[in-house]
Structure formats: C-alpha cells, structure tokens
Amino acid sequence: MKIALTGGPHSGKTTLLAELAARGFATVPEAAFSVIEELVAELGRDEARAWRLTHVPQFQERIAQRQLQLECAARQESAAAVFCDRGLVDGLAYMRLVGAPPTPFVKAAVASSRYDLIVLCEICLPFKPRIETGRTSDLRRAREIEASLVATYRELGYEPLRLPAEAPAAARADLLLDELSHHGLVARTR
Numbered sequence: 393m394k395i396a397l398t399g400g401p402h403s404g405k406t407t408l409l410a411e412l413a414a415r416g417f418a419t420v421p422e423a424a425f426s427v428i429e430e431l432v433a434e435l436g437r438d439e440a441r442a443w444r445l446t447h448v449p450q451f452q453e454r455i456a457q458r459q460l461q462l463e464c465a466a467r468q469e470s471a472a473a474v475f476c477d478r479g480l481v482d483g484l485a486y487m488r489l490v491g492a493p494p495t496p497f498v499k500a501a502v503a504s505s506r507y508d509l510i511v512l513c514e515i516c517l518p519f520k521p522r523i524e525t526g527r528t529s530d531l532r533r534a535r536e537i538e539a540s541l542v543a544t545y546r547e548l549g550y551e552p553l554r555l556p557a558e559a560p561a562a563a564r565a566d567l568l569l570d571e572l573s574h575h576g577l578v579a580r581t582r
Contacts, residue, residue, distance in 0.1 A: 393472070393577060394463065394506075396479030398545070398552065399513035400538035401529040402520060404561060408513060408568070409477045411561040415569075417578075418470035422477040423458035427451070448492035452483040456501045459483075463505070473578045480505050485544035489537060502548070509577065510545050511568060512538070512552035 397405045406422060413419045431440035431451075444451045459480055466474045480502050487494050494502075515538060519531040529537065545552050553571065555564055572578040 393508045394467070394474050394476065395509045395511060395572075396476045396481070396507045397511050397513055398478055398482055398541050400515050400534035400536075400541070402534055403513040403515045403538070404557065404564065405477050405513050407561045408555075408564050409475055411565040412475045412568075415565065418466050418472065418474040420459075420462045420466045420474060420476040423455045423462055424478070427454045427458055448487060448490055449495045449498070452487055452492075453495045453497050455483050456480055456498050460501055460505070473572070476507075479507050479510065481507075481510075481545055481548060481550075482541060485540045486537070488544060489540040507550065509572070510550045510552040511555050512542060513555050513564075514538075514557040516557045 397408060399405055409419050409421070428440065428444070431443060434440070435443060459476075459478070463474070463476060466476075480498075483498055484494055484502050487498070515531070515534050519534065521530055542552055553568075555568055557564075559567065569578060
C-alpha cells in the first residue's frame with residue numbers, strides 16, 4: 393500500500409512522516425529536497441533558485457525521477473504500507489499553478505503510478521514562512537498551493553483524506569492510523 397501525504401507549505405508533512413517512521417513504517421522523503429541540494433551544489437544557492445523558477449518543467453521532471461527512485465526502493469524494502477512525503481501528482485499540481493506545461497516524462501510518471509490513499513495535511517497555523525530554509529510561500533500562496541493540489545488529485549480520481557492541523561504530530565499520526573485501521577488498510581501500532 394502506497395500512501396502520499398500532501399499539502400501546502402507548513403502543513404506538517406515532513407514532521408508527520410518522521411513520526412510514522414519512528415513508529416516503524418516505511419517512508420519516502422520529499423524528493424524535492426535532495427534535488428534542490430544537488431542544484432545548489434552544481435550552481436550555488438542564488439543560481440539554483442533562479443534556475444528552479446525559470447525551468448519549472450525541467451525542475452519538476454528531476455523531482456519526478458527522484459520520486460520514482462525513492463518509491464521503488466521503499467516498496468522493495470517493505471511489503472506493508474509506505475508513506476510518501478508528497479506524491480508524483482504534487483509536481484503536476486505545481487506546474488498547473490504556475491502555468492508551466494508538464495513534460496512528457498512527468499505526465500507518464502503520474503499516469504503510471506497510483507497511490508492507494510492521498511492524505512491532505514492541512515496548513516498549520518500560525519503560519520511560519522521559514523525563509524531561512526529557502527521557502528518562498530506566504531500563507532496566501534500556501535493556500536493556493538493546497539487548492540491546486542486538491543483539485544489536481546481530484547481530477548485524477550483521488551479524494552484526499554483531510555488531516556486536521558490542530559493536533560501535534562503524534563496526535564495527527566494517531567488520527568491517521570486510526571482511520572486507516574478502521575478501514576482495514578494498516579495494522580494499528582503505538
């Protein structure tokens with residue numbers, strides 16, 4: 393079973409993923425982070441950021457390639473549930489949001505890879521932009537990203553399960569695992 397955690401910036405996906413990993417679940421980190429690190433090593437921080445903004449389709453293609461590698465490796469290591477920090481559809485949603493055409497590779501990757509469940513992590517408030525990490529979104533933009541993600545997943549036949557932001561990571565993990573256990577999708581662990 394492959395489950396994608398999605399949501400706008402500052403929605404706690406990475407923190408939730410760490411909590412699930414601590415409970416023994418297989419996880420896939422956000423592919424964009426390692427791609428960005430590679431670009432910074434190749435081009436420097438400012439040039440890498442400029443390249444990402446002017447080459448959105450190519451940037452998202454690199455992320456999709458990495459995402460496929462990470463998901464494949466995780467599936468080989470675990471026959472049980474695998475939780476992914478974002479899914480391939482996220483890249484497609486970002487491209488649509490900025491008006492960038494998806495590359496044939498991204499289209500094919502999205503079409504060939506299915507998720508058993510999409511979990512929308514709602515944005516955590518108060519919103520902290522965390523500019524020092526290289527993020528550029530404010531709360532308004534984060535909400536636009538979230539809306540694009542939901543619309544794109546729905547267009548592709550998914551109905552995201554909403555995970556409220558009010559609870560800390562451990563409580564959010566409990567809520568998610570209770571829901572999945574209730575539907576017989578994962579065994580409940582604590």
